[in-house]
Amino acid sequence: MRIGELSRATGIPVPTIKYYLREGLLPAGELSSPNQAAYGEAHVRRLRLVRALVDLAQVPVAQVKEIVASLDADDVPLHDQIGRAHRALIPARKQTASAEAREVATAEVRELLQRRGWQVEADGPALATLIETVATFHTLGQQNLVGFLDAYAAAVEQFTELEVEAVTAHPTRDQVAESVVIGTILGETVISSLRLLAQESISARRWS
Amino acid sequence: MRIGELSRATGIPVPTIKYYLREGLLPAGELSSPNQAAYGEAHVRRLRLVRALVDLAQVPVAQVKEIVASLDADDVPLHDQIGRAHRALIPARKQTASAEAREVATAEVRELLQRRGWQVEADGPALATLIETVATFHTLGQQNLVGFLDAYAAAVEQFTELEVEAVTAHPTRDQVAESVVIGTILGETVISSLRLLAQESISARRWS
Numbered sequence: 539m540r541i542g543e544l545s546r547a548t549g550i551p552v553p554t555i556k557y558y559l560r561e562g563l564l565p566a567g568e569l570s571s572p573n574q575a576a577y578g579e580a581h582v583r584r585l586r587l588v589r590a591l592v593d594l595a596q597v598p599v600a601q602v603k604e605i606v607a608s609l610d611a612d613d614v615p616l617h618d619q620i621g622r623a624h625r626a627l628i629p630a631r632k633q634t635a636s637a638e639a640r641e642v643a644t645a646e647v648r649e650l651l652q653r654r655g656w657q658v659e660a661d662g663p664a665l666a667t668l669i670e671t672v673a674t675f676h677t678l679g680q681q682n683l684v685g686f687l688d689a690y691a692a693a694v695e696q697f698t699e700l701e702v703e704a705v706t707a708h709p710t711r712d713q714v715a716e717s718v719v720i721g722t723i724l725g726e727t728v729i730s731s732l733r734l735l736a737q738e739s740i741s742a743r744r745w746s
Numbered sequence: 747m748r749i750g751e752l753s754r755a756t757g758i759p760v761p762t763i764k765y766y767l768r769e770g771l772l773p774a775g776e777l778s779s780p781n782q783a784a785y786g787e788a789h790v791r792r793l794r795l796v797r798a799l800v801d802l803a804q805v806p807v808a809q810v811k812e813i814v815a816s817l818d819a820d821d822v823p824l825h826d827q828i829g830r831a832h833r834a835l836i837p838a839r840k841q842t843a844s845a846e847a848r849e850v851a852t853a854e855v856r857e858l859l860q861r862r863g864w865q866v867e868a869d870g871p872a873l874a875t876l877i878e879t880v881a882t883f884h885t886l887g888q889q890n891l892v893g894f895l896d897a898y899a900a901a902v903e904q905f906t907e908l909e910v911e912a913v914t915a916h917p918t919r920d921q922v923a924e925s926v927v928i929g930t931i932l933g934e935t936v937i938s939s940l941r942l943l944a945q946e947s948i949s950a951r952r953w954s
Contacts, residue, residue: 593842656944686905724883732876738870744914
């Protein structure tokens, strides 16, 4: 199909599609003549995915670029591809806590991982983010929030096994990788919205 | 204290402090002479909070401005102030799903809220975000993710009561409002990091 049909099929304006093409978020179509490119079903899927990441989940364009690159890196073992996708899904964050707070937080997070029996890479970005955030609780005088780590970890454990199973149930490798991205990013949006709604429901009962 | 001392007390460079002052993220100091302002402990606290929101949680500056405005709006009942803070904590998102998908998602989310017995405002931003995200699951052909709503809601319910209790345990009204902001934003970072670590731990066992 031509770019106009791609736009009608997805409801995404042509200028937006051209912007995604320029930014490398969407692979170029096949040239059918020097001035015309043809797009297929794969473009429809990718276009919808990019739109959801950029406009709904508000992932920065540079990060979306890394995410789609990880989806196309299917010449490595699946576990490595998923690892690359996972890394692309976690934004790099500046360190804002003091060195002392980070040392305390590192010990607290290590103990948490031991209590839960979680085996994770020592230098992964999710671990670094967790440690930095716990360190910041200390810097901000919110030590009591450290006490929530076990409650959060126990809650997360309840659905993670199901999530990993659902991802691996997809029939093709491309679908597995795509569902990791969608499940991680949009799943996060779902969980944070539900958390705010549950808080709203409880605090309305208490404070009104 | 002067701006140099404020910088030493927090480890935040003077140019960054001046940028926050210009952007209205930090209230001006008290003028002790035409060219010199004095800052107090409240500035130290606010400065650390703004830093964590901007650099760690990567909240856009415009949104941080609304968040700190909600912290300073203490001339309304506490429940209203918390409501304003909550709204400021949720970024406005573009609608990306089709109208049909949104209709299906609205019904699914309504049923979920009924099953859980959650009472929430019909036009709140967290509800809108949840509906839009569920609608996007449909648009992206990931209907199976809708099946996770109950698991996520049940997990969230496990800690929300504790969270609301911890917030209300703070002795002063300012601390209550501040802990809502920190607990919501940084708590989200903690939960999403833990989710990725739990997924990593489980999938490493399965796929390696």
